[in-house]
Amino acid sequence: MPNSWLILTRARQSAIGIDMQVKSSSFRTTATKALLDEDLRAAMDRAEGGFVDTRKQAVDELVNFQEYREFARSTKNHVLAHLDYYLTRFESNVMASGGQVHWASNGEEVNRIVLDICRRPGIDKITKGKSMVSEEFALNAGLEAAGLEVVETDLGEYIIQLAEETPSHIIAPAVHKTKQAVTDLFEEHHREAGYPRVVERLDIVNQARQVLRDHFCTADVGITGGNFLIADTGSIALITNEGNGDLTANLPDIHIVVTSIEKVIPDMQALGGFLRLLGRSATGQIMSVYTTLFNGPRRIDDLDGPGEFHVVLVDNGRSGILGSQFQDILRCIKCGACMNHCPVYTSIGGHAYGWVYPGPMGSVLTPLMVGQKNAPDLPYACTLNGRCKTVCPVMIPLPDLLRKHRNNLVEMGQTRSLQKWGMQLWFQVARNPSLYNMMVGLYALKLNMLARLTSAFRRGSFKRIPLLGAWTSTRDFPVPQTTTFQAQWKRQRGHD
C-alpha cells in the first residue's frame, strides 16, 4: 500500500495542533481510565439500551430488511468498482446545477480550500453542521487559527465544542455527557450573555435554540457534511433530526459541503434503499426528521438560499483502502449500529479509541488512516463476538477485518514480546494433546489445592491468582474441580 498519505497525515498532525492528534496508541491507558469513570459508565449504559431496543423494533417491522442489506452491499460494491465513473458523473452534475467542486487528497488541502473560499472581506462567522469527515483533519482548528469564528450547530456537537472535546459517538457526539454536565457548561458559557442556569432538559434545548438562532442568522458561511452524493443528479443528501443542517446550509450566503469520495451512490432510486436502512440502524427511526437534497446555489428567482455552493470531495487515504483487503470498510454509511452493539465500545465510550471514529468501524478504519503503528491496540479492542457484523446495514465483515489487522500486526512484528512468547508456548503445547491434557490437569489440581488453603474454596472463586493479576483485578476466577472435563469424560465412559 502506498504510504504517501501516511506521511502527510503525520506532517499535518504537527502542523495543526492538538485536535487531530492521534491518541490511539495510548488505548490501554485511556480504556482503563474510562472503565473506572462512573459517570461515563452510567451514560453509556443508558445509551446502549436505548439504541439497541429501538433499532430492533424498527428492523423487525421491515420484514425484508435483509433484502435491503444485500441491496446496499451490492450497490456500494458496484459503485466502489466504478468509483471514478460515479465521482466524475457526480462532479459534472453538481457543476451543471451551478455548484463548484473541489478535490482534496488530504486534510491539509481541505483546510486550504475552505480557507481560500472564506478569506475575503466580510466573512467572520461560520456555522457548521455535524461532519465527522471534518474531524479527521480538525477543520475547525484550522479555520479558527485563521481568525474565523466557527460555531457547531448540532446540539451534541455544540456541547462538546463548549467542553473543548471531540465527539465520542459518530451520531450522538455528546453521548458521554450527563445532563448535569451540560447544565454547568451552559451556565459557564452563556451567563455572560445574560442567560439563566437551566436544569430541565426542555429548558436546556430551548436555551441552545436561542443562542444558536443568533449564530444561524448572522453567519457568513455554512459548512455541512453530506450523507450521500447522488451521481445521477449531482445532489447532496443531508440527514438530520434537529434541522440545524438546513439552517446552516440555507441562511448564509455561502454553503460549503465537506464530504468524502466513498459516499457517492448511483441515483435517487438507490437513495430510498439506503434511507430505509440508515434511520432504522442508527436510531430506530423509520425516517429521520429532515432528509434534504441540495442542488447548487439559489436560482435566479429563489427568495432564499446561498449564492455560492461548494462541494469539497475528500480522499484523505480512502483511495489507498480501495482495492486492498480492507475495501469493505468503504461501504460504511456511518450509522453507528456497530458501536451501539459492541461490548467494548459500550464499556469504555468513544474517547478511549483516541481518534475520530470509535467502535468496531473505527478500530478497522483508524489503523488504515493513521497508520497501524499508531493504533496497535485497536484491532484487539474486540471480543470477536460478531454482533457488529450482524447489525451492519451494509454487511461489512468487521470481525474479519479486525482479524486481518491482527495478522498484519504479527507479520509486521508489531506484537509485544510477552504476547509473542506466550503464543509460541501455546502453539507448542496445543500441538501435543497429551502434553496439553497433562498441563491443564495439573493446573486445575494445583488451583484446587490452592483454593483449599485459602478462603477461595468456600467462596467458590478466587479474588486473586498469582500471574493472572490483570485478569482477576476486574473479575473473579471460579475454583476448578480437581480433574478436567476430559479426564471425567474418560472415567464416565469407562463406567458405561
Place this chain on the structure above:
Amino acid sequence: MTDSRARVLGNIRRVLNRTDLSPLSGAPPNVPSPRYRTPLPADLVEQFSLLHRRVHGTYEEVASLRAVPQAVHRHLSEQSIPRKIVLSPEPELSSIDWEGLDVESRAVNREDQSSVTMAFAGIAETGTLAMVSSKRSPVNHHFLPEFNIVVLKQSRLVDTMESLWPLISEQPRTINLITGPSKTADIEQTIVYGAHGPRTLHVILVRDAVS
C-alpha cells in the same frame, strides 16, 4: 486543485485498473419494495396520517382549500399562537380568503413565528412531506418559524419515495423531505421536540380527490 483531482482519480483508476474511458460493467441493483410485518393501511390518506402522527405530527382533514383558513384558525387558537402567519408565495394559498387572519405572502425572517406552506407531495410509507423549492416555495419557511402548518392535497399522496422522484420534472435547488417536527436526543438520549426547526408540524389534508 486540478492536481488533486488528477491525483485522486489517478489513484482510483490505477487500483481499479480503469481509464477515463472505461465503461460500467453491469448495472447497479434495483431497490427492493418494502414489506411490513404489521401491514400499513391500504388507503394512502390513512397510511400517511398514521405515520405522520406517530412521529409527533398533528393532523386534520378538510373538504376543500376554502376550508383551510378555518382549520389554521383552529390550530393557532388551540396552540395559543398569535394569529399572524407568513404564507409561502404560492398562488393557490394567496388566492384563498384568509378571513381575519393576519396573513403575509413573502420570505420569512427570524421574527416570524408561524408559516403556512403547501406540500409538493406526501409520502404515505413514512408520513413524510416532500417540499420542492421554487420562487413559490422558499426553503426557510420550513425551518425558521416555531410553528409550521403544511397544506397537503390528497391528490398529491404517493405510496413510497420511489414514486415521488418521477413527479419532479425540473431539478429544484432543494428537495426537503420532512418527517415530523424538529427533535433532538442529544441530552441523555431523551427526545425533546423543537431543537432548531419547528416545534410543531401541523398537516391540513385537503380531500380534493374522490377515493
